[in-house]
Structures are given as structure tokens and as C-alpha cells.
Amino acid sequence: MKWLNLIPICVFAGCSDVQSSFTVIDDGATIQSAQLELCGTITPLARHDGRLTVNKRINCEGSGYIRLFEVGGGERLCPVGYVTPGLEQHLTYEADECAKSA
Numbered sequence: 004m005k006w007l008n009l010i011p012i013c014v015f016a017g018c019s020d021v022q023s024s025f026t027v028i029d030d031g032a033t034i035q036s037a038q039l040e041l042c043g044t045i046t047p048l049a050r051h052d053g054r055l056t057v058n059k060r061i062n063c064e065g066s067g068y069i070r071l072f073e074v075g076g077g078e079r080l081c082p083v084g085y086v087t088p089g090l091e092q093h094l095t096y097e098a099d100e101c102a103k104s105a
Contacts, residue, residue, distance in 0.1 A: 020060065023092040027055040027069060027081060027101075034098050035074045041067035041083060061086045071101055078104035 025039050030053050037048040037055045042063035048055035055071075064087055071079040081101040086092060 021089055021091045022058045022060050023086065023090075024056065024058050024094070025069060025083070026093075026095045027071065027098050028095065029053055029055060029098040031099065033073055033075075034071045034079075036072045038070050039067065039083070040070060041065075041086065061088050061090070061092070063088065069096065069101070070104075071098060080104050 025048065027034065027037055027048065029050075032053070034055060036050075039046045039048060039057055039059065041059070042061070042065065046057050046059055048057045048069070064085070066085050067083045069081040069083060071081065073079065079098065079101040081096040083094060
């Protein structure tokens with residue numbers, strides 16, 4: 004019976020296999036690479052036909068951003084709002100709508 008007490012802990016701690024997706028649409032091919040910075044980790048996005056994507060299991064509560072590295076050397080930041088472990092989220096951004104980094 005004591006193992007039943009672990010179920011809520013596991014759900015809130017991110018033991019779930021639920022993954023969230025993060026996508027940046029780059030129709031103009033202006034982005035060389037991108038990385039998701041969330042939960043103290045950096046995860047690169049993969050390019051597929053004008054899109055940069057990554058699927059990730061969320062293991063924290065908080066926020067972060069996707070850092071875009073432009074072909075010409077500039078950077079853009081796409082804010083990732085509040086995320087929650089175990090909650091499936093699908094976030095999509097347009098590269099040219101993300102803020103230029105100083």
C-alpha cells in the first residue's frame with residue numbers, strides 16, 4: 004500500500020512519458036541552428052523541411068526560451084512560457100517573430 008503514496012510524487016516529479024513539442028517555423032531559411040534552454044538543460048532542435056523541432060519530456064516547473072542562431076551571426080529568442088511536468092504541450096513559433104537578442 005505504501006507504493007500508492009508514490010504515484011502523486013511520480014506524476015508531479017515528471018516520471019511520465021508525456022513529451023512536449025517545440026517547433027520553430029523557418030520558411031525563409033534564416034536560422035542556422037536552434038536550442039531549447041529549459042529546466043537548466045540545453046537541447047538542440049533538429050531541422051526538417053523549413054522547421055526546427057524537438058520533443059522533450061518536461062521535468063520541471065518554470066519557463067525558458069528557444070535561442071535561434073541566424074545564418075548571418077545574429078541571435079533571436081523565442082520565450083517559452085510556463086511549463087509543467089506531465090502536461091503535454093505543443094508550442095510553435097515563427098522565426099521572424101522572435102525577438103532579436105542584444
